[in-house]
Amino acid sequence: MKPIRKFTVRAVVPPQLSALEELAANLRWSWHEPTRRLFEHIDPTGWQRSDRDPVAFLGDVDPARLEQLAGDAGYVEWAERQREDLRSYLSEPRWFQSLGAETPRTIAYFSPEFGIADSLPQYSGGLGILAGDHLKAASDLGVPLVAVGLFYKAGYFSQSISPDGWQQERYPALDPDGLPLAVLRRPDGAPVQVTLALPDDRSLHARVWTASVGRIPLLLLDTDIPANTDELRQVTDRLYGGGGEHRLQQELLLGIGGVRALRAWSELTGRHAPDVFHMNEGHAGFLGLERIAAYIGEGLSFTEALQLVRAGTVFTTHTPVPAGIDRFDRGLVKSYLTSALLPGLDPADALALGVEPGADPATSAFNMAIMGLRLAQHANGVSKLHGEVSRRMFGALWPGFDAEEVPITSITNGVHAPTWTDAALLGLAEQRLGTADAEHAAWLSEAVSDAELFSVKRGMRLQLVEDARRRLVAAWAEQHAGASAPDWVHRVLDPDVLTVGFARRVPTYKRLTLMLQDPERLKAILTNPDRPVQFVIAGKSHPADDEGKRLIQQLVQFTQQPELRERIVFLPDYDMGMAERLYPGCDVWLNNPLRPLEACGTSGMKAAMNGALNLSILDGWWAEFAADDHGWVIPTADAAADSAERDRLEAAALYDLLEHRIAPSFYERDADEVPAEWMVRMRRTLATLSPELGADRMVREYVERLYRPAAEQSARVGASGAKPARELAAWSNRVREAWPAVHVAHVESGGVDAAPHVGDALHLRAHVALGSLRPEDVSVEVVYGRSPDDDVIEAPRRVTLEPEAGAATSDAATRVYAGTVTLDRAGAFGYTVRVVPRHPLLLSTAELGLVALAG
Numbered sequence: 001m002k003p004i005r006k007f008t009v010r011a012v013v014p015p016q017l018s019a020l021e022e023l024a025a026n027l028r029w030s031w032h033e034p035t036r037r038l039f040e041h042i043d044p045t046g047w048q049r050s051d052r053d054p055v056a057f058l059g060d061v062d063p064a065r066l067e068q069l070a071g072d073a074g075y076v077e078w079a080e081r082q083r084e085d086l087r088s089y090l091s092e093p094r095w096f097q098s099l100g101a102e103t104p105r106t107i108a109y110f111s112p113e114f115g116i117a118d119s120l121p122q123y124s125g126g127l128g129i130l131a132g133d134h135l136k137a138a139s140d141l142g143v144p145l146v147a148v149g150l151f152y153k154a155g156y157f158s159q160s161i162s163p164d165g166w167q168q169e170r171y172p173a174l175d176p177d178g179l180p181l182a183v184l185r186r187p188d189g190a191p192v193q194v195t196l197a198l199p200d201d202r203s204l205h206a207r208v209w210t211a212s213v214g215r216i217p218l219l220l221l222d223t224d225i226p227a228n229t230d231e232l233r234q235v236t237d238r239l240y241g242g243g244g245e246h247r248l249q250q251e252l253l254l255g256i257g258g259v260r261a262l263r264a265w266s267e268l269t270g271r272h273a274p275d276v277f278h279m280n281e282g283h284a285g286f287l288g289l290e291r292i293a294a295y296i297g298e299g300l301s302f303t304e305a306l307q308l309v310r311a312g313t314v315f316t317t318h319t320p321v322p323a324g325i326d327r328f329d330r331g332l333v334k335s336y337l338t339s340a341l342l343p344g345l346d347p348a349d350a351l352a353l354g355v356e357p358g359a360d361p362a363t364s365a366f367n368m369a370i371m372g373l374r375l376a377q378h379a380n381g382v383s384k385l386h387g388e389v390s391r392r393m394f395g396a397l398w399p400g401f402d403a404e405e406v407p408i409t410s411i412t413n414g415v416h417a418p419t420w421t422d423a424a425l426l427g428l429a430e431q432r433l434g435t436a437d438a439e440h441a442a443w444l445s446e447a448v449s450d451a452e453l454f455s456v457k458r459g460m461r462l463q464l465v466e467d468a469r470r471r472l473v474a475a476w477a478e479q480h481a482g483a484s485a486p487d488w489v490h491r492v493l494d495p496d497v498l499t500v501g502f503a504r505r506v507p508t509y510k511r512l513t514l515m516l517q518d519p520e521r522l523k524a525i526l527t528n529p530d531r532p533v534q535f536v537i538a539g540k541s542h543p544a545d546d547e548g549k550r551l552i553q554q555l556v557q558f559t560q561q562p563e564l565r566e567r568i569v570f571l572p573d574y575d576m577g578m579a580e581r582l583y584p585g586c587d588v589w590l591n592n593p594l595r596p597l598e599a600c601g602t603s604g605m606k607a608a609m610n611g612a613l614n615l616s617i618l619d620g621w622w623a624e625f626a627a628d629d630h631g632w633v634i635p636t637a638d639a640a641a642d643s644a645e646r647d648r649l650e651a652a653a654l655y656d657l658l659e660h661r662i663a664p665s666f667y668e669r670d671a672d673e674v675p676a677e678w679m680v681r682m683r684r685t686l687a688t689l690s691p692e693l694g695a696d697r698m699v700r701e702y703v704e705r706l707y708r709p710a711a712e713q714s715a716r717v718g719a720s721g722a723k724p725a726r727e728l729a730a731w732s733n734r735v736r737e738a739w740p741a742v743h744v745a746h747v748e749s750g751g752v753d754a755a756p757h758v759g760d761a762l763h764l765r766a767h768v769a770l771g772s773l774r775p776e777d778v779s780v781e782v783v784y785g786r787s788p789d790d791d792v793i794e795a796p797r798r799v800t801l802e803p804e805a806g807a808a809t810s811d812a813a814t815r816v817y818a819g820t821v822t823l824d825r826a827g828a829f830g831y832t833v834r835v836v837p838r839h840p841l842l843l844s845t846a847e848l849g850l851v852a853l854a855g
């Protein structure tokens with residue numbers, strides 16, 4: 001029977017065990033094994049049944065068992081110790097406190113998705129998991145961050161596969177009362193409500209849930225409340241669900257509503273208002289408009305407000321794939337940006353921020369990533385290669401500058417080791433290396449024998465095999481109206497066979513089916529009698545992406561062949577719960593995107609943390625970390641004539657590696673039945689690679705390279721009632737207006753004769769027309785370097801030319817700038833002279849996108 005209404009009744013926990021409730025209320029349990037063990041002890045079977053979610057578990061556990069434990073002094077004391085441990089974790093000084101830095105005071109981190117725990121499914125893939133890991137690492141490091149997102153009633157979706165291989169989506173509703181969430185309330189108990197004015201005099205209201213992710217508060221806005229019309233209650237129904245307008249409403253809520261929620265939060269908690277705003281992708285870009293409108297309300301102009309907002313804003317771009325970037329119909333955006341929503345903000349100014357460079361401003365789509373870059377003085381990609389790709393991709397925003405000068409840096413993603421390292425491996429480290437820190441050089445020592453490490457890895461593989469069987473048996477029953485699964489389903493996979501994993505979302509560029517290029521060859525690899533290989537595959541396709549669903553179908557149908565089905569499986573409903581067992585259970589992690597479309601990719605990092613070796617195209621993070629010790633590179637067939645040939649060549653390389661390098665190495669056993677060469681690689685991966693891949697390294701980089709500079713810049717520009725911001729705005733306007741008249745009239749050179757030598761000095765004098773600008777408004781630079789052909793200066797270097805005193809010219813607005821370049825290298829040499837704006841509050845030469853080049 002179907003209930004008409006559902007809610008969760010929370011258990012009554014005996015007062016002696018109140019520690020359990022406190023521990024369940026903070027999501028730190030999701031990465032803290034000792035806390036999990038405390039819960040598991042209550043009822044190991046029930047614990048597994050609740051998917052290791054303490055909140056669901058406490059709601060389900062037999063009250064008699066709790067009463068019994070309340071009388072068990074040993075257990076009560078254990079629980080108290082864990083509570084003390086949590087309390088000191090939450091309050092003691094950590095890395096950030098040791099810096100003694102006054103800023104940033106508070107960093108507001110906005111993301112459309114957060115993957116923190118399996119039981120809080122508010123993510124679709126890598127972007128969300130990364131956001132979750134960012135919060136956890138920020139918590140461990142004591143970084144004063146507050147996170148903002150949306151609460152989606154049905155999360156993303158849950159996937160099942162029909163017998164003919166087609167993806168089916170279900171949207172089971174979550175009950176927030178059964179989750180570790182609390183409503184943000186005013187002291188009188190009334191819930192905080194955030195309101196956005198919509199067109200046609202409608203209003204969108206949201207309540208604010210708060211979750212505690214260790215030390216980090218996470219605010220999630222939720223429109224499913226009676227104050228809204230039925231239609232508007234659906235705004236936060238699911239992640240990336242609807243089309244244009246629905247998505248736009250979600251993003252307006254995230255950005256504008258998010259800033260409003262933060263104001264209430266900071267008032268209620270007494271915490272500092274944020275001095276840094278970090279947008280994890282463009283989806284939260286409207287936060288900049290809300291902040292600009294607030295400054296306009298304080299009397300600033302749009303341009304002045306923009307300076308203030310930019311100074312403290314960090315934008316992270318996550319994808320070079322156009323479909324991954326939100327672009328809205330311009331007219332639609334315009335209809336929402338009313339003065340009721342954003343008082344004082346001229347919609348034309350706001351709309352201009354989203355115009356793609358070079359596009360017709362009247363008709364261009366409204367691009368959220370472009371707006372993000374215009375709103376943020378600090379921007380980054382998520383791996384070194386992705387940084388380069390982004391500088392080229394967005395270079396048109398800074399016309400006249402080479403890609404190297406485009407102000408987008410990179411910080412390579414990381415993953416949260418305590419979340420993603422298997423408990424068995426942590427246990428082994430604790431026992432043998434004397435540390436629970438699995439990322440430890442001691443993995444190279446003899447403290448752990450090869451045999452022992454290999455046997456722990458086998459346990460991890462077995463755990464995956466059992467999990468896969470359980471999932472497939474359940475999926476079979478679901479697909480076949482409750483019929484029980486045939487015997488072979490209980491027998492799929494083998495804990496002693498070399499295991500290759502592949503799991504991720506299924507956009508085309510990730511090439512789920514590359515492995516099927518030559519089905520006969522793959523079949524031979526899987527069924528090799530001496531050196532068999534097995535594949536475990538998972539992934540969700542976006543519900544609107546039929547192309548992705550066809551790829552899944554093709555793969556599922558391949559796995560259904562009777563002679564293969566025990567060696568290659570597709571596990572439905574990829575999520576964090578599956579991921580937790582999948583990465584540790586694999587020996588090899590496969591990634592074969594179309595280079596360079598994988599911005600970073602984090603699943604391979606998680607696999608490496610569990611001693612898996614990577615087999616990957618040289619893309620994303622792997623382009624930085626690939627080494628013989630850590631796995632194998634699938635060569636990229638850049639020279640291929642077309643994409644079909646490229647796929648064919650890259651797949652052939654993949655088969656070759658599996659057949660001739662990987663399988664032989666795995667099955668080459670020494671006297672103890674251990675693959676000695678394999679173990680060397682596994683140890684090096686654990687000892688030297690995994691420490692580099694941690695989210696703590698990533699968050700420290702964010703603090704030092706982006707958050708701190710953003711906080712400082714924000715303080716600088718906002719000082720004395722934002723006087724510097726006003727000056728900077730006035731100066732930028734003046735420079736922009738005057739710029740068309742700025743040019744290099746001519747350049748005189750001397751000092752080198754017809755046959756210059758290394759060590760010679762090249763003297764330059766540039767006559768520069770400044771129009772209405774003052775000499776100190778600009779820098780005049782020689783840009784020079786190797787010039788193998790007419791169009792380029794490679795790895796250019798720069799020297800600033802100085803204004804020549806008293807060098808009057810016929811034209812008062814023309815000044816002479818002079819300087820010297822030493823020719824320090826032999827070979828083809830080229831130089832040019834350019835004029836760029838100069839102001840102490842600019843962070844990069846390219847910032848205004850203005851340059852006047854000689855010639």
Ligand SMILES: *Cc1c(COP(=O)(O)O)cnc(C)c1O
Pocket residue numbers: 124125126127129503504505574575576579600601602603604606
């Ligand atoms: C890590 C992870 C991802 C992201 O994997 P990529 O390799 O970056 O595509 C997606 N989903 C889940 C459940 C994950 O744990």
